[in-house]
Amino acid sequence: MARFSRSDFTLDSFRRQLANVDALPQLCVLGLVSGLITGALMVVFRLLLSAGALLYMPEGNPEAFESLAPWGRAALPFMAVGLIGTLLYRQKAAARKLGVGHVIERLTYHQGRFPLRNWLNQWWVGVVAVLGGLSAGREGPAIHLGAAASSGLGQRMRLPNNSLRVLVACGTAAGISASFNTPIAGVIFAMEVVMMEYTMMSFMPVILASMMGALVAQVVYGNEPAFHIPDVALGSLMNLPWVVMTGLVIGLLAGGFIHLSRLQHFQQWPLWGRLGVVAFITGVAAFWFPEVQGIGYDSVAAALNNQLAVQVLLALIAVKLVVTALTVAGGVPIGIIGPVLVIGAATGALSGLLGGWVWGAKAADPGIYAMLGMAAMMGAVLQAPLAALMALLELTHTPGIMLPGMLAVVVACLTSRQLTGCEGFFISSVRYGLHPLQQPLMQALSRVSVPAVMERHLVRTSRMITPDQARRLLENNPIWLVIERSTSDKPVLGLKAAALARWMIEHDESSSDNASNEGLIDLLEIPGERLEMAPIALQATLSEAFLTLQNDALDALYVVHGNRPKQRRISGIITRGAIERYYHYSDPRDNDSSHKEPQPKE
Incomplete structure (x- = not known):
């Protein structure tokens, strides 16, 4: 135990x-x-x-x-x-x-x-x-x-x-x-x-x-669902082509929303000009259609229950989309998920009304299309289809909507990405889609911090030491010697302790007397590979260490621990090889026994 x-x-x-x-x-x-x-x-x-x-x-x-x-x-x-x-x-x-x-x-x-x-x-x-x-x-x-x-x-x-x-x-x-x-x-x-x-x-x-x-x-x-909806179902499979059309329209609207929110010409206007335009268009829209203001969850609930007039649905689709997108482009930091759900629900409800006119009795209730529109618009704008489907299920508590929901979300996401050329809204807002965490190697290295792979067996020493000091340094069998320099502008160096031990053995064997042991040993002169090192924090991830090694063309880093400069201590050393051994795959069946260290495949 x-x-x-x-x-x-x-x-x-x-x-x-x-x-x-x-x-x-x-x-x-x-x-x-x-x-x-x-x-x-x-x-x-x-x-x-x-x-x-x-x-x-x-x-x-x-x-x-x-x-x-x-x-x-x-x-x-x-x-x-x-x-x-x-x-x-x-x-x-x-x-x-x-x-x-x-x-x-x-x-x-x-x-x-x-x-x-x-x-x-x-x-x-x-x-x-x-x-x-x-x-x-x-x-x-x-x-x-x-x-x-x-x-x-x-x-x-x-x-x-x-x-x-x-x-x-x-x-x-x-x-x-x-x-x-x-x-x-x-x-x-x-x-x-x-x-x-x-x-x-x-x-x-x-x-x-x-x-x-x-x-x-x-x-x-309490545990009430966000929206109360009637007990409705899709009904005839003849509605599926109309679901596809609804997803296609919503995908185009999502792409238009993203492009409008990234309007370069508008973003170059003076600050108060942009803010004035945002206030003006929102105020004018609010005068005639107050439903476009705020989050709009009351409008979503009304759309799900077929309680909105056609002109209000059109206002929620066109006006709220333009107002929300220009508010983002104008530099006002707002949340967009709520308005996106409102626009999607209104688009779906309007599509459902049109479907009833086209298909007659076989058409599904507009409330069904409002649900589908919410999920499709959210999935297309964020390029997050699974999150949109789960939100649809939990917001409506209607498991039967998932099958047409999958179709609508996929069509909308593909349309937004392929026909309008839009990445997800938030990816587009971060360095225009250049997202390092989309790289598998950086993802893997970001899951681990440097203490997991750093070498802890080290001793700190100055450049010039006596033979007795060298023997004391080697007493605890360190792996690395961290050579600290006389001034801060000189880089800290790392030397394998084995190099000093080898030099000490060769020196003792070649000396016929002990007189030569009384001199100082210059750790920069004895044979051995010395690595220039830069500091990295103990909390850093392997991805940070990897980028530091790459950008500074180094082979090793020394890990510092402590908040105050004068109280910092060196906790370990992390080398490029240690990082490579972490992310290289090794099949444990290739080892002779479970006690051996896994070897990377070359």
Whole structure:
């Protein structure tokens, strides 16, 4: 029976275990904590929306724009844009990055570390955008707040960067789960859109985080589905060609939405010109069609129950699409998932009405097409078909819709990608589709931190040592000698301890007396290969180490541990060969015994 000591339960031991690729129990614990934190944050965010709505919305409903006077609701976007422009755009450009795109960028290029200022900005910008009548959703803020808070937990505990990546995915999943009450869709969204990978080490912690986020939200808001829909079915298979046509139209709309939101000419306008246009078009649209304002979940519910007039459906398709896309292009950081669902539901409902006119009694209920439209539009805009299908299932609680849902989502995704040339919305917003985590090698190396493969048997020494000092250095059988230089501008060097031991043996054998042993040994002069090394943090992943070695043309790095410069110590050495041995495949059957180290295939 295994025995455990107190050292097995220390924070340092926890960090060391997380550095490995098989730290599943530790990651699951972090997933539970992340889900609890994110779920609580989502409850607070929704309470802030409700509290703000009490100031001027009828019955404190954040989506009751239809009940406001036309001039009042038309004035709200001007106030919201003015507030965001004054308070947000007076800050540095880096502090203005918010939402899902910011989460993917920090995960991709900054190892999942988030600035505190952006996180604080996301709170008030998310509330102002929704309550100010802009066409904005609450999912973008939810994902940013949850991912950054979860990552912040890992940073406070100084966990390795590979675990920060999982924490970001946990916060993302829990944010979606708590916002929609869709735990499965939260998991798939985190893995398909943010992490862009499916691994057991990531899946289980993310599942636990999503579950915990949903539980926290259900404790406060109950377990009701997001939308109540009638009991309807597709009926005749003759509807399937019309489903294909609906998916084709939605794919074209999704491509148009992405292209319009990336409108280069508009993005080059002066700031206040762009913000003025956003406020003007939103205000004018709101005067005539208040349904385009806010998140629009009330409009989705009405579309699912055939309660919207044709002119309102057209406004939700055309006007809300243009308003939302130009708001993004204008630089206002809003969540787009909610508006995308509204546009898709309206398109599907209108398609269903047209289908009833064409097919007559054999046509399915327009509410069915509204459901399909939601999933198709979400899948096409995000290029995340599985997340869209899971959202469809959990939002509607209608398993029978999955078969036509698959067809609609695939057709819409293919149309958006192939006919309009659009990548996913968030991939397009991060370096125009150049996403390093889509590279399999970088994905694999990002799952492990340097402590998992670094060589820990080393000693630090100066360049000039006496023979007695050399013998003392070799007493504990180190693998590496880290030669520290006299000035900081000279690189730290790594020398195999075996080279010094060999020199000592040869020197002792060739010496007839001990007089020559009294001189100093120059470690830069004895035979042996010396590697120039650069520092890397203990929390870094193998992908960071790999890129550092590649960019600086080095063969080794020394791993530093500690926050203060004067208190930093060298914990190990990681070589290019150690990284290559990690990602090269080795068949264990090729080994003579299970005790041998696996050898890489050449």
